[in-house]
Amino acid sequence: MSHPASTEQAARLLIHRLTAAVADDFAADVRRGLTAQRKFLLPKYFYDGLGSRLFDAICLVPEYYLTRAEADIFARHAAEIVEKARDGARRLTLFELGSGSAAKTRRIIDVLLAAQTRLRYVPVDISTAALEESASALLGDYEGLGVTAYAADYDTALPRLRENFEEGARALVLFLGSNVGNFDRAEARDFLRRVRAALRPGDRLLLGADLKKDAATLEAAYDDPLGVTAAFNLNLLARINRELGADFSLRDFRHVALYDEREGRVEMHLESTCAQTVRVGALDLEINFRAGERIHTENSYKYSLDELSALAAETGFAREQTWLDPAGRFSSNLFVAEGKR
Numbered sequence: 001m002s003h004p005a006s007t008e009q010a011a012r013l014l015i016h017r018l019t020a021a022v023a024d025d026f027a028a029d030v031r032r033g034l035t036a037q038r039k040f041l042l043p044k045y046f047y048d049g050l051g052s053r054l055f056d057a058i059c060l061v062p063e064y065y066l067t068r069a070e071a072d073i074f075a076r077h078a079a080e081i082v083e084k085a086r087d088g089a090r091r092l093t094l095f096e097l098g099s100g101s102a103a104k105t106r107r108i109i110d111v112l113l114a115a116q117t118r119l120r121y122v123p124v125d126i127s128t129a130a131l132e133e134s135a136s137a138l139l140g141d142y143e144g145l146g147v148t149a150y151a152a153d154y155d156t157a158l159p160r161l162r163e164n165f166e167e168g169a170r171a172l173v174l175f176l177g178s179n180v181g182n183f184d185r186a187e188a189r190d191f192l193r194r195v196r197a198a199l200r201p202g203d204r205l206l207l208g209a210d211l212k213k214d215a216a217t218l219e220a221a222y223d224d225p226l227g228v229t230a231a232f233n234l235n236l237l238a239r240i241n242r243e244l245g246a247d248f249s250l251r252d253f254r255h256v257a258l259y260d261e262r263e264g265r266v267e268m269h270l271e272s273t274c275a276q277t278v279r280v281g282a283l284d285l286e287i288n289f290r291a292g293e294r295i296h297t298e299n300s301y302k303y304s305l306d307e308l309s310a311l312a313a314e315t316g317f318a319r320e321q322t323w324l325d326p327a328g329r330f331s332s333n334l335f336v337a338e339g340k341r
Contacts, residue, residue, distance in 0.1 A: 034295070039296070041296075054231055082111045084320065093122065093165065094121045098177070099131070119142075127151070205334075255268070256268070269295060308322070
């Protein structure tokens with residue numbers, strides 16, 4: 001449950017609301033995806049209020065190891081990560097792309113505020129509500145914290161990050177979870193080049209990346225026996241029903257997750273279990289589905305350490321250090337921004 005910020009907390013919080021066009025974008029993107037020859041929906045739309053809570057539940061499912069593995073890395077190595085990122089500077093300014101609830105970020109904040117009396121935290125998230133809720137909780141727990149948040153997509157927010165650079169402070173940007181895996185290989189390179197363009201030489205990016213492993217482990221992580229991931233995926237259709245007046249029957253679609261070893265990615269789909277026609281009222285659109293036809297909703301690319309080094313080198317960074325969880329399933333990678341770009 002969220003609580004209203006106190007007057008004192010409000011003085012330490014600034015939220016730039018840059019998401020005015022998101023509702024129109026959702027409608028346009030749904031139209032584009034459902035009328036494509038191979039139907040698709042964009043994964044950024046998973047995270048409405050219910051979708052965000054379902055993802056939190058996924059993180060508790062035994063088969064979904066990613067969140068726990070990253071949290072374990074932070075529990076063991078947060079101090080070392082911060083020391084490396086500071087690299088002799090007096091202070092760090094902390095940025096986070098796709099911050100969500102900022103639960104794991106608290107480990108980094110704890111270490112930073114033990115070493116510096118004040119900290120500027122700059123989270124970016126598409127959800128204004130998520131930013132307000134997480135900022136209120138953080139400000140209530142950390143007196144030395146100030147939050148300048150951006151309710152925006154990455155492309156909108158990245159050019160604004162420089163507004164928060166402080167003299168004598170290095171930047172540490174967090175891009176956690178397996179978020180980089182939602183981009184294909186070329187998109188990941190383009191995205192990291194844009195991140196690099198927003199930074200100064202010597203600033204750091206902490207990049208979470210899931211590692212390549214056997215198909216059974218990966219597919220179980222994205223298709224748990226409790227059906228939480230299935231509910232998360234199907235909620236995308238429920239959101240179209242709620243917001244765009246569609247009449248998807250969720251019982252006539254099933255969640256599919258499979259690992260493509262050649263591409264090094266887990267794919268998520270919604271498969272029509274019968275021939276059917278769906279109407280999307282707000283778009284004045286009727287969509288026909290064949291039995292077995294799929295809507296592609298997400299890719300999650302997996303990496304080797306060599307591929308992560310190459311990704312850094314191709315985007316203006318160097319992979320400075322990598323930390324793994326004890327089982328060697330997940331990686332936290334400190335990229336340092338190299339010379340001018």
